[in-house]
Amino acid sequence: MKFEKIGRDNQKALASLFRSTFGASEGEGEGLLIGDLADQLGAAIDDLDVMAFGATQGEALIGAIFFTRLRFADDARVYMLAPVAVATAHQGAGLGQALIRFGLEVLAGQGATVAITYGDPAYYGRFGFAPLSEGVIRSPVALSMPHGWLGQSLNGQPIQPRRERPQCVEPFRNPALW
Numbered sequence: 687m688k689f690e691k692i693g694r695d696n697q698k699a700l701a702s703l704f705r706s707t708f709g710a711s712e713g714e715g716e717g718l719l720i721g722d723l724a725d726q727l728g729a730a731i732d733d734l735d736v737m738a739f740g741a742t743q744g745e746a747l748i749g750a751i752f753f754t755r756l757r758f759a760d761d762a763r764v765y766m767l768a769p770v771a772v773a774t775a776h777q778g779a780g781l782g783q784a785l786i787r788f789g790l791e792v793l794a795g796q797g798a799t800v801a802i803t804y805g806d807p808a809y810y811g812r813f814g815f816a817p818l819s820e821g822v823i824r825s826p827v828a829l830s831m832p833h834g835w836l837g838q839s840l841n842g843q844p845i846q847p848r849r850e851r852p853q854c855v856e857p858f859r860n861p862a863l864w
């Protein structure tokens with residue numbers, strides 16, 4: 687098993703992993719929606735606004751996560767972790783946790799100051815994410831589940847509150863994802 691930053695050449699494998707994983711756990715419609723998102727994000731990997739980390743076993747991609755930049759008017763290095771998938775047959779073995787910890791470490795090492803995610807607080811609380819008020823950092827698109835808006839500092843400083851609504855990368859500008 688290997689964890690590494692992965693590039694655009696993994697676009698097809700990423701789309702297929704997210705489509706099948708979310709299809710199995712959330713139903714076909716969600717599989718298609720998130721598979722399409724992963725396809726678009728995979729094509730946009732540039733190591734600045736869009737980053738992906740993968741867990742590979744031999745040639746197979748069995749887990750993957752994306753970090754995408756939330757852009758503010760200044761050059762703040764704020765990234766959103768989403769989506770996350772571990773292939774159905776490999777779930778529950780600690781892979782998701784290890785891959786997320788790996789990605790957060792690399793991100794912090796590159797100078798990112800804040801990581802945000804939108805998901806289950808019980809799961810993401812394991813890696814330091816805590817509920818984030820939109821009074822501190824607003825979501826780029828209106829949230830249907832505000833309690834799932836989570837964040838953590840990556841540089842040991844408190845998260846600096848910002849009034850401005852950040853811009854997410856293009857593939858996330860779909861209200862159905864929020």
Ligand SMILES: CC(C)(COP(=O)(O)OP(=O)(O)OC[C@H]1O[C@@H](n2cnc3c(N)ncnc32)[C@H](O)[C@@H]1OP(=O)(O)O)[C@@H](O)C(=O)NCCC(=O)NCCS
Pocket residue numbers: 707708711768769770771772773776777778779780781782783784805806808809
């Ligand atoms: C959620 C997911 C990424 C977790 O990856 P994983 O490798 O199976 O998880 P890990 O083995 O690292 O962690 C398993 C632990 O997290 C818990 N867990 C898994 N999914 C959870 C969830 N959605 N909410 C709360 N806890 C969860 C498990 O109960 C398990 O607990 P334990 O350690 O006490 O036994 C994976 O199951 C998955 O891809 N699911 C389908 C897609 C999805 O829901 N993605 C996340 C939303 S973007």
